[in-house]
Amino acid sequence: MEQYLTAQHLLLILERITFSIIAGAAIGLEREIARKQAGLRTMILICLGSTLYMTVSRLAALTAEQPFDVTRVAAQVVTGVGFIGAGAIIQARGHVHGLTTAATIWTVAAIGLIIGAGYPFLGLGVTAIVLFILVLIRKAEDIIVKRWVRVNDTVEDAESNEPLIR
Numbered sequence: 001m002e003q004y005l006t007a008q009h010l011l012l013i014l015e016r017i018t019f020s021i022i023a024g025a026a027i028g029l030e031r032e033i034a035r036k037q038a039g040l041r042t043m044i045l046i047c048l049g050s051t052l053y054m055t056v057s058r059l060a061a062l063t064a065e066q067p068f069d070v071t072r073v074a075a076q077v078v079t080g081v082g083f084i085g086a087g088a089i090i091q092a093r094g095h096v097h098g099l100t101t102a103a104t105i106w107t108v109a110a111i112g113l114i115i116g117a118g119y120p121f122l123g124l125g126v127t128a129i130v131l132f133i134l135v136l137i138r139k140a141e142d143i144i145v146k147r148w149v150r151v152n153d154t155v156e157d158a159e160s161n162e163p164l165i166r
Helices: 007-033 040-061 071-088 098-114 120-153
Strands: 091-092 096-099
Touching: 007 040, 007 098, 007 120, 040 071, 040 098, 071 098, 098 120
Parallel strands: none
Antiparallel strands: 091 096
16 A cells, blocks of 8 residues: 555645644634633544544555445544534533534534545635634624523513513
8 A cells, every 4th residue: 555655645645634633723722712522632633533534545545456435434434423422412400511512523523524535725614614603603692692581581471470581
């Protein structure tokens, strides 16, 4: 297999590794700042791992004597990362926590696969979209929910005289 790895191949692999570390770090840093479960190191490792799995799949396709489906490895990454995401979801006191973290983990793995497939700039573009969703939409959501809750806090239940939303 190494006979096919030229200096150009190695540089492309290093480029993809670098891009995946940058993408994972950007999203992980946001999660750290937001004090969420899966932070900087976790997101870097998920993105890097996905990139490496896709890279291994592509390298195997280069050396295969028969047709090789590189998407098989990607499909297994999706399944495996689903288990990690499921571990981030917690139910406590009747409330579910960690759904956004689980979705972020799943999306970061997809970004790693995109980068590993040879589209590093697309991966960075998707990273920017994810950051937009995590940061700006969270702020908009907070504003909308606070206004909605403030309006509905004054509405009382006719029977118990208690606010409907606490």
